[in-house]
Each structure stands twice: as structure tokens, then as C-alpha cells.
Amino acid sequence: MPDLEKTDKENFIDIFHRGGGIDKFKPYGEDIFLFDTYVAGTSYIENMENFQEKIEIDTKVKFFREIYNEYDENAIKICLETGEKIGYIPQVDNEIFARLMDSGKYLFGKVYHKEKKGRWWQIGIKIYLEG
Known part of the structure; x- marks a missing residue:
């Protein structure tokens, strides 16, 4: 023994x-809420109407860094778990999150608001650091 x-x-x-x-x-055991924002660029996504049934409150979304994005060196693409791109974290909010992701941290989002505003969709997300 x-x-x-x-x-x-x-x-x-x-x-x-x-x-x-x-x-x-x-290390933390629970996911850590960091910030709430919205999905930018939804009006530029082709077939966005087709994705709306997949986007509900508490839908988890994935983030992907686009370090070679020609418009924003801190660009973070937002995709559904099935891989469809739905937009970006707004440029005004993305610098700290880009640095966290570049250092190996896993961030993700959850939808907390969804509303059609004319021809575009307003999608609110909460950003989390995986625990």
C-alpha cells in the first residue's frame, strides 16, 4: 500500500x-466574462438571412484572428460553430482581445441580443475567456 x-x-x-x-x-474552472459588444459588418455578409435561424440567444460563436486583414491588423472574425462567418468584433473594441488571442488565450462569444434593423441584423455578443 x-x-x-x-x-x-x-x-x-x-x-x-x-x-x-x-x-x-x-486554471479557472469557469469561463470568465470580459466584455459585451456587437457583431460588426453583418450587412456585408452574403446570405445573412439564411443564418438567422441558427443564431439564438446563448448561441456560442467562435473567434478567429485575421492578422493579414487589409483593413484592420487586430481583426477578429466571428463565426457560428458550424463555420459560417457572421461578422467581426468592432475595430474600436478588438485590440485587447486580439492581443489575448495572439498570446494563446481562447476567447469565444455568446449571443445575448438579436434584432433586425431595416436591412441589417444587430447581434449583441458577450465575450468570454475560456476557464
Whole structure:
């Protein structure tokens, strides 16, 4: 029995002090709310009307950095989990989030508001840091 206890303690030390398997643990345990904003550029997305049934309150959206975007070096594209692009994080809000993503942090969003405004869709999102 003492050998079993020793092995368990060694594994614990390996995990937390030598980096073995550390990626299996979330440091915070819960996702951390950072900011709320809206999806920019929805009026430029082709077939946006076709995506509306997939966008509901609490729909999770993914963020992707576009470091070679010709209009904004901090551009962050917003996509549905099925891969369809629905817009961008507004340029006025994206610098800090771009830096976080560039440093390896995983950010995502959740829809909290959706409303048709004339010919375009206003989609409010909350930005989270994965815990």
C-alpha cells in the first residue's frame, strides 16, 4: 500500500510541478466574462438571412484572428460553430482581445441580443475567456 500512495503523490507532483498533463486542467474552472459588444459588418455578409435561424440567444460563436486583414491588423472574425462567418468584433473594441488571442488565450462569444434593423441584423455578443 505505501508504494501506491508514493506513486499517486509522484503523479500529482508531475502534473503540477513538471508540466506533465497540465493541459488537462482548466486554471479557472469557469469561463470568465470580459466584455459585451456587437457583431460588426453583418450587412456585408452574403446570405445573412439564411443564418438567422441558427443564431439564438446563448448561441456560442467562435473567434478567429485575421492578422493579414487589409483593413484592420487586430481583426477578429466571428463565426457560428458550424463555420459560417457572421461578422467581426468592432475595430474600436478588438485590440485587447486580439492581443489575448495572439498570446494563446481562447476567447469565444455568446449571443445575448438579436434584432433586425431595416436591412441589417444587430447581434449583441458577450465575450468570454475560456476557464
